[in-house]
Amino acid sequence: MQNPDVIIIGAGAAGLFCAQAAGHRGRRVLVLDHANKAGKKILMSGGGRCNFTNLHATPADYLCSNRHFVKSALARYTPWDFLALTERHGVAHVEKNPGQLFCRDGARDILDLLLAECASACVEIRLNTGIRSIRPLPDTGFTVETSTGRHQCRSLVIATGGLSIPTMGATGFGYQVAEQFGHSLLPTRAGLVPFTITGTTLSALCKSLSGTAVAGVTARCNGTEFTDDLLFTHRGLSGPVMLQISSFWQAGDSLQLDLLGNGNGLHWLQEQQAQRADSELKTLLGERFTRKLASALLEHFGIDNRPLRQYTPAQLEAIANQLGNWQITPAGTEGYRTAEVTLGGINTDEISSKTMESKKQPGLFFIGEVLDVTGHLGGFNFQWAWASAHAAAEAVG
Ligand code: FAD
Structure with missing residues (x-):
């Protein structure tokens, strides 16, 4: 796909969810990731069983410098919505502590669900692709220069996550893009870490x-x-x-x-x-x-x-x-080497809480962990990935 409506950088939880949701809305979506496989962190999550949501998630379960920021997205895509999606795909789950839902048979089920939804929404996922530069187009949209070619798109979604587990492909790329477009960052540090x-x-x-x-x-x-x-x-x-x-x-x-x-x-x-x-x-x-x-x-x-x-x-x-x-x-x-999440990140004061769109650069969206939003342990971080991705998917393209 040379010039899709939407380019999403990062084929992790938030990126894949956003891709399928935007694709189902009729948007032509290209997902780019420098890793050799999509959704690596999903596979290692929850001890290999992926604690994919928490039925009791509320805004109080998140750390964010603006405590109101998460409210809208979490209210519009709830744990019950994601649970219904898993049930449509026949993903069996177990509830460990009250509200904490894990895959019964393994985290692969969640990745397969996301990839199946992407396939049915005609999303193209291009792996092993490094991003060389991002430039805004004069009127609207972006040119994205990559190791595998140049693309233009109307909406660009940054879903590159935080800094935890560099061996799984984590980079500070999302923060660099944010700074390129004039966003401020809140100091980052390892969270949910021994x-x-x-x-x-x-x-x-x-x-x-x-x-x-x-x-x-x-x-x-x-x-x-x-x-x-x-x-x-x-x-x-x-x-x-x-x-x-x-x-x-x-x-x-x-x-x-x-x-x-x-x-x-x-x-x-x-x-x-x-x-x-x-x-x-x-x-x-x-x-x-x-x-x-x-x-x-x-x-x-x-x-x-x-x-x-x-x-x-x-x-x-x-x-x-x-x-x-x-x-x-x-x-x-133990630092980012074993941390489950990154605290801090892109300042949410400069992001629309309804759409995840940048208030500084129209058409640019940030979703998932790259934002200054960190959930407690217990499925809250994936719920944020789904909810923020859903909010952006409703607005892109
Ligand atoms: P990620 O899933 O990290 O995806 C980011 C993607 O961007 C990756 O595919 C990466 O390769 C790509 N990328 C990064 N840099 C670049 C670049 N420069 N160019 C191109 N692509 C790039 N949360 C829960 O809710 N429940 C759990 O059970 C759970 N278990 C966890 C266990 C572990 C060991 C870890 C590390 C985390 C766990 N988490 C859990 C947290 C959860 O995995 C993250 O919050 C979630 O994956 C964030 O989603 P994301 O899409 O924002 O980022």
Whole structure:
């Protein structure tokens, strides 16, 4: 397709969704991507099962410097709309945590769905294609110079995502295009990313416990808290609760971890002391965590292991405080190498929230993760990809 109505750069979640939706509206659509395969991140998402939406998605599940920006697009293309699409394609799903929908049989189902919709809408997807330059045409439209030829189009959609996982083809290309057309950027950093811990007794603890998970941990940072599973790793701390709180953490901040779950630790310990006074603390914690973790925590915090009856109320309170108010200052995060998302990006004040069109350059659209919109963990990021792509598809060409 030499001169389509719409060129979309980026054959990821947002780009493919926008392509099929615009194609079904009768637009001639060409998708360009420098990678050798479309939708690579979809395939690796959700541990290979793609958490493709969250039925409870609301604007409050997104970080964006303009908190109103996501409202219109999310309201006009809902999780139920995407669920209906998956059902039309016979994609089986499972609901893990309430509202979190994953493919039952694998993420490939979502990519196949998008590619099938693109094929039926006569979308051309050209891979292995580097973008050399983008120039606005005098009246309306753009010339896009690529490694495989020159194209002209009326609408240009940038769907090149963020900086996370460079080995999957992530680049800062979308930010460069935005700057070329006078857009401002908000500082970017890795989000939904594991923490690294170095040079302390805690790093030795993490290494020795690598692979150990703890359910129901509450993590707090900068006035936000999440409760979910924690995972000790060779490098530090991971698991859903750590990924979630990482999006609210800035270098140098400390985290507060409650291993006993949401502030009820003292009450729980007092109850246990009343009910099973002869049990040792290590046994009690070993039942709640694992024996290995219980021993490691007692050693780390210098807590004497005794039958519960031997702890005074003040000592029990001190133990609850150590396990329930554990202050940790991570050295950093694993960065874009393993981050699920990029925080920051193109300033949404300069983008129409109804159409995703640039307020600075008519005909230019930005969708998906390249924008300063980041969802929490749980299917919210794909829902943003679908919703923002849908909004643009209604307006292009
Ligand atoms: P992407 O999907 O990243 O697509 C961008 C496309 O642009 C790519 O195909 C890339 O090759 C192309 N591109 C980049 N630069 C150029 C260039 N210079 N020239 C041409 N093409 C270019 N979210 C969820 O909601 N649920 C999950 O289960 C989930 N799991 C995840 C697991 C992992 C390991 C990761 C990394 C992310 C996960 N996410 C998940 C986040 C989700 O994958 C992203 O938010 C989503 O893919 C963003 O879609 P996008 O289309 O904006 O960008």
